[in-house]
Amino acid sequence: MGILFSFFAVVALIVVVFVGVQGANLHYLFGVIIPFAAFITFIVGIVYRVFRWGKVPVPFRIPTTGGQQTSFPWIKASRIDNPSSALGVAVRMALEVLLFRSLFRNMRSELRDGPKLSYASSKWLWLGGIAFHYTFLIILIRHMRLFFEPVPGIIKIAESLDGFFQVGAPVVYVTDVVFLGAVTFLFLRRVVIPQLRYISLAADYFPLFLIGGIGVTGVLMRYFFKTDVVGIKELTMGWITFSPVVPQGIHIIFYVHLFLVSSLLAYFPMSKLMHMAGVFLSPTRNLANTNRAELHVNPWNYPVKVHTYEEYEDDYREFMKSAGLPVEKE
Amino acid sequence: MAVQKPEELSKVVYTFPSTPWMDTPVEIKKGIFCWGNKEKSLKAVGFPNPRQWSVTDEDWKLPDNWKEIFIEGLRERVDKYRSFRLFLDICVRCGACADKCHFYIGGGDPKNMPVLRAELLRSIYRKYCTTSGKIMGKVAGARELTTSVIKELWYYAYQCTECRRCSLFCPYGIDTAEITILIRELVNLLGLNIEWIAGPVANCWKTGNHMGLLPHTIIDIVSEFKEAIYQVTGLKVDLSYNRKGAEILFVHPSGEYFDPNGNVTFMGYMMLFHEIGLDVTLSTYSSEGGNFGFFTSNEMAKRLHSKIYAEAKRLKVKWILGGECGHMWRVWHQYHNTWFGPVDYLEEPVSPITGTKFENAKSNKIVHITEFTADLIRHGKLNLDPKRNDKYVVTFHDSCNTSRAMGLFEEPRYIIKNVCNNFYEMPPQTIRENTFCCGSGSGLNASENMELRLRGALPRGNAVRHVRDKFGVNTLANICQIDRATLQTLVDYWAKGVAVRGVHELVGNALVMKGEKERTTDLRGDPLPGKEGE
Numbered sequence: 001m002g003i004l005f006s007f008f009a010v011v012a013l014i015v016v017v018f019v020g021v022q023g024a025n026l027h028y029l030f031g032v033i034i035p036f037a038a039f040i041t042f043i044v045g046i047v048y049r050v051f052r053w054g055k056v057p058v059p060f061r062i063p064t065t066g067g068q069q070t071s072f073p074w075i076k077a078s079r080i081d082n083p084s085s086a087l088g089v090a091v092r093m094a095l096e097v098l099l100f101r102s103l104f105r106n107m108r109s110e111l112r113d114g115p116k117l118s119y120a121s122s123k124w125l126w127l128g129g130i131a132f133h134y135t136f137l138i139i140l141i142r143h144m145r146l147f148f149e150p151v152p153g154i155i156k157i158a159e160s161l162d163g164f165f166q167v168g169a170p171v172v173y174v175t176d177v178v179f180l181g182a183v184t185f186l187f188l189r190r191v192v193i194p195q196l197r198y199i200s201l202a203a204d205y206f207p208l209f210l211i212g213g214i215g216v217t218g219v220l221m222r223y224f225f226k227t228d229v230v231g232i233k234e235l236t237m238g239w240i241t242f243s244p245v246v247p248q249g250i251h252i253i254f255y256v257h258l259f260l261v262s263s264l265l266a267y268f269p270m271s272k273l274m275h276m277a278g279v280f281l282s283p284t285r286n287l288a289n290t291n292r293a294e295l296h297v298n299p300w301n302y303p304v305k306v307h308t309y310e311e312y313e314d315d316y317r318e319f320m321k322s323a324g325l326p327v328e329k330e
Numbered sequence: 331m332a333v334q335k336p337e338e339l340s341k342v343v344y345t346f347p348s349t350p351w352m353d354t355p356v357e358i359k360k361g362i363f364c365w366g367n368k369e370k371s372l373k374a375v376g377f378p379n380p381r382q383w384s385v386t387d388e389d390w391k392l393p394d395n396w397k398e399i400f401i402e403g404l405r406e407r408v409d410k411y412r413s414f415r416l417f418l419d420i421c422v423r424c425g426a427c428a429d430k431c432h433f434y435i436g437g438g439d440p441k442n443m444p445v446l447r448a449e450l451l452r453s454i455y456r457k458y459c460t461t462s463g464k465i466m467g468k469v470a471g472a473r474e475l476t477t478s479v480i481k482e483l484w485y486y487a488y489q490c491t492e493c494r495r496c497s498l499f500c501p502y503g504i505d506t507a508e509i510t511i512l513i514r515e516l517v518n519l520l521g522l523n524i525e526w527i528a529g530p531v532a533n534c535w536k537t538g539n540h541m542g543l544l545p546h547t548i549i550d551i552v553s554e555f556k557e558a559i560y561q562v563t564g565l566k567v568d569l570s571y572n573r574k575g576a577e578i579l580f581v582h583p584s585g586e587y588f589d590p591n592g593n594v595t596f597m598g599y600m601m602l603f604h605e606i607g608l609d610v611t612l613s614t615y616s617s618e619g620g621n622f623g624f625f626t627s628n629e630m631a632k633r634l635h636s637k638i639y640a641e642a643k644r645l646k647v648k649w650i651l652g653g654e655c656g657h658m659w660r661v662w663h664q665y666h667n668t669w670f671g672p673v674d675y676l677e678e679p680v681s682p683i684t685g686t687k688f689e690n691a692k693s694n695k696i697v698h699i700t701e702f703t704a705d706l707i708r709h710g711k712l713n714l715d716p717k718r719n720d721k722y723v724v725t726f727h728d729s730c731n732t733s734r735a736m737g738l739f740e741e742p743r744y745i746i747k748n749v750c751n752n753f754y755e756m757p758p759q760t761i762r763e764n765t766f767c768c769g770s771g772s773g774l775n776a777s778e779n780m781e782l783r784l785r786g787a788l789p790r791g792n793a794v795r796h797v798r799d800k801f802g803v804n805t806l807a808n809i810c811q812i813d814r815a816t817l818q819t820l821v822d823y824w825a826k827g828v829a830v831r832g833v834h835e836l837v838g839n840a841l842v843m844k845g846e847k848e849r850t851t852d853l854r855g856d857p858l859p860g861k862e863g864e
Contacts, residue, residue, distance in 0.1 A: 005469060053419075056412040059628075062664050062735070064497045064505060066763040069737035071690050071701055074708060075744070081763070082737040084690075096501070102426075103501045107759055109429045109789075115340030117435065117792040119759040125426060129501070189425075196425045198346045199446050201471040204423050270462050275502055278420035283413045284503035289737060291663050292691040295671040300410060304629055305376075306636040307535050309644055312615045315536070316545050323546035325572050325614060 003191070006205035010213050013263055014256055021255045030255050031235055032244040038262035045269025050277050059298040061291050064284040066105075083288045093286055097279060100129055125189070132182035135175040136211075138162060139218075142173070146236040176219055183212045203272055210264050217257035227251040333361075333780060336824060340788060342438040351446060352453065352473050356482035358385060361781030362437075364488055364774065366390075367528035372521060374532035375630065379521025390481065392520050397475055401458045403516045404451075408459060414512050417504045418455045421445060427496035427506070432766050433489055436788035444496035444506040447486050451513055454479065484522045487513040489782060491771035492625075492657075493730035498763055510772070515627040523626060527773035530622040534634050539584035539618035545571075548614050551587045555597050561855070564847035567604040569612065572645070576611035577682060579642045582653025582699075583620040583811035591814035594853045595654060595832025598841075602703065602834065605843045606683050606711065610651065616641035619658040620811065624665075625773035631661060632669045639670050642695075649679035649695040651702055654832055656771065656810035659698065659738070660731035667694035684709040698732075700741040700809060703837060707748045713842040716751045718852065720859040722805040722836070723752040725797050727790065727817070728765035729810035737763075742809050742833050749840035754801040760793040770816035783816065784823055791824020798825050806830045 020026045067078020083089045095101040108122035141158050145151045163171035187208045190196045221227045231247035232254060238244040268274070280286065313320065313327055320327050333339070347354045363385055372380035378399075383391045393399060408415040427444040429435060434442040441447060449471070456463030456472035463472035473479070492507035517523070530540035537544060543551070552569055559567045570576065582599070586592035603610050616637045623630035642650055652662060667673070676695040679688040686705045688697045706712050724746055732738040739762050747753055760766050769786025797803040806821060806828050808814065818830045839852045850861040 049419075053412060053416055056409055056415050058412045059410060060665055060668055062413065062505070062508070064494055064503055064734050065737035066498055066734070067737055068739045069690065071688075071738075071741065072686070072705065072708070075704075075740045078737065096503075100501055102499055102503065103424075105499055106426050109435055111340065111342055111435065111788075113337075113341070115336065115788065115792060117789055119757070125424060129424075193425065194344070194346055195428045195440070195443060196423070198351065198440055199423050199425065199428075199443065199449065201423065202469045203471055270460075272420060272422045275420040275422050278416050279502045281412065281416055282503040283416075284497055284505050284508075290690075291667060292694045292696065293689065295693050296668045297671075298668045301669065304633045304636070306633055306640070307538075309615050309637070309640060312538060316614075319544055319546045320572075320614070323549040325545055325549065326574070 002200055002202035003205050005202045006209050009206055010209040010260070013210075013260060014213070017256045017259045018252065022252055027246045027255075028244075030259060031246045031250075032239070034262050035239065035258060038265040042265035042268055045266075046274070046277060049269050049274055050281075053278065053281050057299045058283050058287075059300065060283075061287045061289075061296040062283055063287045063289045065289050069289060084290050084293070085288060089286060089288050093280070096285055100126055103129060124185075128182050128185045128189070131178050132186060135179035135182060138175045139173075139179060142175075146233055147240050149233075149237060170222065172223070176215070176222075180212070180215050180219065183208060183215060187212065207264070207267070207271060207273060210260060210267070214257060214260045214264065217253055217260060221251070221253050221257055225251050225253050227254050333784060333823075339781075339784060340436075342436060342785075344438045346440055351440065351449070352468070355478050356441075356485055358481065358485050360778075362489065362779055363485060363782075364524035364526050364776045364779045367521070367523040367525045371525060371528035371532040372523070375535050375633070377521065377523075377528075377626075377630075378519055381521060383521075390477070390522065392477065392480065392522075396477075396480070396520050399519050400475060400480070400516055401454075403519045404455060405459060407512055407515070408455070411508070411512065413505065413508045417448070417502075417508060418452050420502050421448065421452065421504055422502075423449075424501065426499050426501065427504075430496045430499050431506075432491075432493070432495070432769055432786045432789045433782070436769070436785035437782070439489075441482075441486055442489055444490075447490060448504070448506055448509045450479075450483055450486060451509060480517065480520065480522070483513050484517045487517060488524055488774060491730070491767045491769065491774055491786065493767035493771060494734040495730070495764070495766065498734060511624075511628075514625065518627055524773070524776070526776035527622050527625045530773075531626055531630060531634065534618050534622065537617075538613075538615045538637060539587075540620060540622055541584045541588050543584060543587055543617065545614035548587060548617060552600075555593065555600060558853070558855075559597055559601060562849055562851055562853055563601070563843055565604070565843055565845060567600050569600055569603070570610075571612050571614055573611040574645050575647075576645060577609040577648050578611075578651050579616070579638075579645060579647040579649075580610050580612050580651045580653065581616055581619040581638055582612075583655040583658055584618045585620065585811040585815055586653065589811070589815040591818065591830055591832060591835075592811050594835040594838070595811075595814065596834075597853050598832065598834030598836070598838030599653060599699065601838045601841055601843060602712075605841055606706065609682065611645060611647070613641045613645065619652055619655050619662070621658060621661045622773050624657060624661050631665065635661060635666060636670065638666075639673060639676075643675050648677040649691075649697065650676070651697050651699060653699050654809040654811065654834060656729035656731040656812055658811075660735045662694070662696050663736050666696070681705055683711050698738060698741070700738065700745055700833060703834070704741040704744045707745060714749055714837075714840045715842050716749050716840050718839045718849070718858050719750040719836055720752070722750055722831070723754065723801060723803045724750045724805045724807050724831075724836070725754050725756050725794065725801075725803045726761070727756075727768070727794075727806050727808040727813060728761050729808060729813055730765060730767050730771060732809060733763055733765045738809075739763075742807075745833055745837060746807055749836045754797050754803055756793040756797050760789065766790045766793070768810075768813050768817045769820060771812055775812055775816045780819075784820060787817070787820035787824060790817075791820060794821055794828055795825035798828055804828055807833050807836060809833050
């Protein structure tokens with residue numbers, strides 16, 4: 001159900017563009033107003049969500065420790081997987097965010113007759129995740145050329161590296177190929193692996209279809225329909241100078257691409273995609289294991305009802321005396 | 331209950347119902363669940379909705395406004411715990427955690443995949459706490475809270491041992507223990523617990539320990555230990571209780587007074603303290619380091635553990651030494667200081683024997699016994715004869731809590747390697763931070779759920795059997811009282827011929843004490859190697 005719903009939701013988004021742009025001629029709406037609204041929703045939404053999380057206290061220091069604690073000088077501590085300093089935490093977080101450290105640990109377990117349970121390293125999800133996120137990032141950086149005039153050197157370098165394996169013209173970007181491959185992989189594993197098929201929700205398929213749709217329309221635009229790049233840049237430069245103009249004659253495929261991107265931006269803050277910001281706040285990763293060495297304060301710590309020693313002694317005084325135990329009151 | 335043979339039980343079928351999980355009602359199975367709490371256990375500590383009820387009844391006698399209580403409780407907690415709100419929000423269901431759970435590996439119930447166990451609550455959170463869930467309903471992964479859902483939450487919250495193995499592999503560090511802890515808190519608001527937890531909590535509140543041991547009983551038990559030590563060593567070892575002005579208060583899990591494996595570990599502590607002349611006392615009031623309150627609610631955990639510092643203050647000790655226990659150390663290490671700190675009436679712990687400052691415990695003033703003993707050995711303060719443990723071919727089971735909530739890996743290994751000559755590690759995927767739970771942690775060490783426990787112990791049992799067959803391992807050392815009390819049954823099932831032993835039992839065997847007679851037996855009365863004929 002999740003798959004079909006998500007698929008048709010994305011199809012519906014595309015239909016909306018055809019109706020709106022080709023049918024009703026709403027170029028300004030689809031070229032300016034919706035992208036602006038989506039962008040604002042994206043920024044405000046993310047800020048709101050992060051602020052919302054930030055407002056909730058971290059009552060306890062609960063790092064998941066993945067290595068030896070810091071105890072004695074003669075025992076080598078695992079300074080990154082079980083950090084006891086701010087630097088250790090920073091490195092742990094950097095590895096987590098930039099290299100998906102925890103996912104890199106992934107192993108597969110297999111139960112055979114006997115019983116015999118064996119484990120094997122399983123890095124496919126890590127590889128797929130890395131490929132997906134990094135190509136997405138590079139593609140995003142390449143798109144920045146639409147917002148600069150002249151185009152900064154760094155973007156041009158990214159482009160030329162990306163197009164290193166030149167196959168005909170226009171240059172085929174490696175990232176485009178890897179990106180679409182990675183999205184397909186992430187989708188297929190949800191469909192093929194029974195565990196994943198069982199846990200996947202519409203909220204898992206929808207972003208995949210949406211992002212896949214953005215990738216496909218981007219590729220179509222670049223390699224097949226040869227859209228009017230000069231016109232598009234006129235539009236995008238208009239956005240950032242707050243003097244939007246909608247040039248005539250931009251291919252409908254561009255509007256589809258833009259609308260899907262707008263949908264992604266607007267959807268982002270209310271979806272699981274917020275893991276992008278959330279990972280930074282995860283208390284099992286971003287806290288140092290200094291629990292016994294430094295006090296961690298819980299802002300809502302409150303006094304609780306306790307069973308005092310005096311009450312205990314009152315209950316058992318005779319037993320205590322008979323056992324030769326000292327008591328406070330005779 | 332007749333349990334199937336290992337070959338049968340381990341034929342786990344990882345299949346999925348044809349209906350989506352939300353449309354598959356919970357089926358509560360015998361052998362998996364624990365008996366519900368008794369009325370008197372809830373009354374003893376003033377918990378909500380005390381009444382007689384039975385898990386197998388259709389009607390669980392929830393309060394009339396159960397739905398309101400649950401949802402209000404949920405809303406309150408997502409505003410109190412960033413971990414909780416974040417973990418409910420950011421899961422992408424990548425599935426990395428699915429086959430990391432011992433209960434899923436050994437049982438195959440899809441709702442025991444950590445991701446799905448958390449989704450059981452996430453779906454409710456979405457429905458009642460998020461706008462998209464309220465509007466979009468099922469499409470957004472939200473579902474209605476019904477009594478059947480309450481039963482499902484209860485059933486699966488007591489099929490998670492809070493071992494945090496999944497949290498190690500999660501790319502966002504989502505910790506299912508955190509989710510389980512809070513689901514248990516929420517169902518407790520409705521009077522839904524298990525007696526195996528609620529009973530010990532009630533005992534602990536009244537008598538200071540889970541076992542319900544009264545002061546004189548503890549003294550009697552310890553005199554039996556003294557006698558047993560005298561038989562083996564010819565030495566009269568003393569141990570004081572409730573003594574004011576001692577330097578150190580020693581607190582340990584009360585199961586060590588009760589369980590045969592724990593008894594011998596405790597004797598190991600006694601011999602060690604005697605040998606080094608430690609100025610230490612114990613307490614009958616603060617007679618429990620473990621905390622089943624932690625398996626109930628944050629507040630109950632704090633209520634039960636307040637006695638430890640209170641007693642340290644009353645007895646005017648300088649610092650606290652803690653015995654071998656798993657969840658006790660989770661609580662002490664990650665919660666204690668925050669609940670009760672700053673603990674400025676105690677002093678920063680220093681070993682009176684070696685002068686070592688325990689820098690890592692300078693704020694909460696509690697030192698782990700394996701840290702203490704490892705430091706003694708490192709400084710050559712103990713005369714050890716590892717040959718006395720030569721009949722033991724040892725492997726070490728890392729307990730979940732001391733591993734993934736502390737990182738206490740080398741200290742116990744250092745001790746074992748100094749008191750035993752034969753030590754072999756289990757495969758790396760099953761030890762240290764990757765360690766597997768015994769399958770009975772977080773208060774699930776009852777007997778009515780034996781099938782669940784056996785299934786949960788499959789990964790650990792399998793690793794033990796591997797080293798048994800490969801290296802001839804016959805001893806599973808550990809530093810957790812729940813391990814000592816439960817693993818023997820589970821290892822007998824999965825890896826027959828391996829005995830479960832506390833680390834300080836091995837220390838007690840190897841410790842050459844001043845003035846002792848020539849030992850002919852170990853602490854269990856079994857002949858030492860080379861002394862079989864005597």
